[in-house]
Amino acid sequence: MNKIITISREFGSGGRTIGKLLxxxxxxxxxxxxxxxxxxxxxxxxxxxxxxxxxxAPFSGWLSNAFSDRGFDGLSSQDYLWNIQRDIILEIAxxxxxxxxxRCAEYILKDRADLLKVFIYxxxxxxxxxxxxxxxERDISSKKRLKDKDKRRAAFYHIxxxxxxxxxxxxxxxxxxxxxxxxxxxDILANLYENR
Amino acid sequence: MNKIITISREFGSGGRTIGKLLxxxxxxxxxxxxxxxxxxxxxxxxxxxxxxxxxxAPFSGWLSNAFSDRGFDGLSSQDYLWNIQRDIILEIAxxxxxxxxxRCAEYILKDRADLLKVFIYxxxxxxxxxxxxxxxERDISSKKRLKDKDKRRAAFYHIxxxxxxxxxxxxxxxxxxxxxxxxxxxDILANLYENR
Numbered sequence: 001m002n003k004i005i006t007i008s009r010e011f012g013s014g015g016r017t018i019g020k021l022l023x024x025x026x027x028x029x030x031x032x033x034x035x036x037x038x039x040x041x042x043x044x045x046x047x048x049x050x051x052x053x054x055x056x057a058p059f060s061g062w063l064s065n066a067f068s069d070r071g072f073d074g075l076s077s078q079d080y081l082w083n084i085q086r087d088i089i090l091e092i093a094x095x096x097x098x099x100x101x102x103r104c105a106e107y108i109l110k111d112r113a114d115l116l117k118v119f120i121y122x123x124x125x126x127x128x129x130x131x132x133x134x135x136x137e138r139d140i141s142s143k144k145r146l147k148d149k150d151k152r153r154a155a156f157y158h159i160x161x162x163x164x165x166x167x168x169x170x171x172x173x174x175x176x177x178x179x180x181x182x183x184x185x186x187d188i189l190a191n192l193y194e195n196r
Numbered sequence: 197m198n199k200i201i202t203i204s205r206e207f208g209s210g211g212r213t214i215g216k217l218l219x220x221x222x223x224x225x226x227x228x229x230x231x232x233x234x235x236x237x238x239x240x241x242x243x244x245x246x247x248x249x250x251x252x253a254p255f256s257g258w259l260s261n262a263f264s265d266r267g268f269d270g271l272s273s274q275d276y277l278w279n280i281q282r283d284i285i286l287e288i289a290x291x292x293x294x295x296x297x298x299r300c301a302e303y304i305l306k307d308r309a310d311l312l313k314v315f316i317y318x319x320x321x322x323x324x325x326x327x328x329x330x331x332x333e334r335d336i337s338s339k340k341r342l343k344d345k346d347k348r349r350a351a352f353y354h355i356x357x358x359x360x361x362x363x364x365x366x367x368x369x370x371x372x373x374x375x376x377x378x379x380x381x382x383d384i385l386a387n388l389y390e391n392r
Contacts, residue, residue: 121364166364168317173384174370184391188369188384195380 003097003196004113005189006106007120008165011149012127012142014177014185015120016101021186023099026193031092032101035085043084045077053078054085055103057155082160102153106171107161116192119171120185122178199293199392200309201385202302203316204361207345208323208338210373210381211316212297217382219295222389227288228297231281239280241273249274250281251299253351278356293389298349302367303357312388315367316381318374 005022009015016032023030039054040047052058058078075083086108092098093113100109106117122130128142137145157165168174173192175185201218205211212228219226235250236243248254254274271279282304288294289309296305302313318326324338333341353361364370369388371381 119364123365168315168362168364168370169319169372171370172372172375174364174367176365176368179368180388184388187387191383191387192376192380 001112001114002093002095003116003193004093004105004109005099005116005118005193006109007099007101007118008106008171009102009120010122010127010146010166011153012131012146013120013122014130014182018120018177018182018185018189019099019101021182022189022193025186025190026097026099028097028099030099030101031089035088035100035103038088039081039084042088043081045081050081053081055156056149056152057159058152104157104161107157107163114196115172116189116196117171117173118189119166119168119174120177121166121174122176126178197308197310198289198291199312199389200289200301200305201295201312201314201389202305203295203297203314204302204367205298205316206318206323206362207342207349208327209316209318210326210378214316214373214378214381214385215295215297217378218385218389221382221386222293222295224293224295226295226297227285231284231296231299234284235277235280238284239277241277246277249277251352252345252348253355254348300353300357303353303359310392311368312385312392313367313369314385315362315364315370316373317362317370318372322374 005019007015007019009018019030019032033051036047036050036054039045039050043050085103089100089103089105089108090112092100093109106115109115124143124146127146128139131137131142131146132139135142154165157163163170173188175188177185180188201215203211203215205214215226215228232243232246232250235241235246239246281299285296285299285301285304286308288296289305302311305311320339320342323342324335327333327338327342328335331338350361353359359366369384371384373381376384
């Protein structure tokens, strides 16, 4: 079975950057936005729509949305995306060792790969600082956006996996990128991959 | 400020062993049962009583016990122990770098030391296997004992710190000793200490 590192992350924690640096260090592919491109070409949906719906529940009315815009086949657009995303992740996992960012990959690949399941988080002030710097937003709107995004991500996760997102016990390790720093997180994960 | 590694752990996860090996590797003291000896000589209570009451809430009626066996000074025996334990931990932290197992040390030492706050856990089957092997108990009674012990530890923690025990966000890192193995946990922590 291929060795696959899955990285779940709180929004603004730098989990995506850790995944990028880790994959570069290990010379293995990383799947992040690439997944959106693959889902787009498979599904026919626009990238913006996918990026909004492929791992977070919609802004408002998500329950009604996820469960009631169903066609004759009984699938909502979100269910349809979920199925495509799941198939793509299963296919990727067959190919090679890799790093996959988000998208419930650790759930989808359970028992299908030699997984290292990682959760990256940081306290809200560190995350706010990070997204203010990255996206140039104001502090207050950023904090609200962070909390909203985490809530939507947790909701999406729960709908499709029935598991609590971010709960320690669901991962092999959880790292606080705010106190450990991005580079130490990469070091820890690279060592674990190499010793596996 | 001294560099102190605090290890909170689920019962049966091997957190105590990780702390022991880590302290040996780093040539720094580790405080675990030693704390019980120190509390005993300071408080006058028997070791068994302390070991039972210094980090876990009592078996039954813990609420009434913790809050209503108060003397004229308004302190329950558990409060009295807590105060002595807190003072001893604060004193230890002044002396040298060290590893401290359990006993809310990461809460007591907040802002008083250069802390690395660690949580060690493992799934219930791995922990049961471990305590059956260590204490020769039967599977079923062990599982019940594990759950009971974790519940009492969480209750104690919450009474004295008002913080949720084992919640990812309260630590610098959380390690699954069941999937990573004891030795890899020790390696990760030793590297972090040395790079700090």
